[in-house]
Amino acid sequence: MIETPETTAAPAKDKIVAKDVNIYYGSFQAIKNAALSMRAQQVTALIGPSGCGKTTFLRALDRMHDLTPGARVEGQILLDGQDIYAPDADPVVIRHRIGMVFQRPNPFPKTIYENVVYGPRIHGERNKAKLDEVCERALRGAALWDEVKDRLQRSALDLSGGQQQRMCIARAIALDPEVILMDEPASALDPIATSKIEDLIGQLTEKFTVVIVTHSMQQAARISDYTAFFHLGEIVEVGPTNHIFTHPREKRTEDYITGRFG
């Protein structure tokens, strides 16, 4: 067979694949039969109206529901083909490979340095030179090094909200994860700090796979490669972001992106 350029081009590899995922809080079903492939070193945005299940789905991707009383996840979530819910899968290892950044910056009441090296320290790293190197690399990766390099021993609580959020991203990077999950990481920030976070997310895909929940369709359009539209616990439509925003297949997606509901 003569191969066309389409068949020879290497498709982006799937990093996380969710199959037939159902998530319950007690008897309430928050996610229904969700299926989604999240490509390696791409940004996948999860959008949809409030309460549609975006955060619930995101938290399933690193087994955070293990910590929620009454929550139950059914189905498969494959990380590089391995089910993270398999009986022999270790949640500690999974959370090492998949980092999470929350909606509000959550610095610990410690120095900037201690915040960033927190993960490597609790995983047993004691070597000061190694920790210094991790700290610098993570802060550079989070585009914060130049702003804080002269005050690493000052309290992280003295940083601005936007700096705190980039420091939280540095704290996630310090563990050298493969995937970074972000739950509306810029929603508590002003437009300038938001724009810095958005620029940073673009740079993160040089190394990491990013999955981000956002309320802002403009933000999803600016920063993501793929977009999944959630509604009432279902993934209604998923595709390349420019396609979803210009040629949605489903009426519900079109109604949402044109502002008819949500």
Ligand SMILES: Nc1ncnc2c1ncn2[C@@H]1O[C@H](COP(=O)(O)OP(=O)(O)OP(=O)(O)O)[C@@H](O)[C@H]1O
């Ligand atoms: N811990 C919980 N216990 C019970 N129900 C919950 C819990 N967390 C979320 N829910 C419910 O699950 C549904 C989905 O919530 P979720 O937070 O995932 O939505 P969302 O799309 O992220 O919303 P938002 O955009 O407002 O943050 C909602 O009906 C919510 O009330």
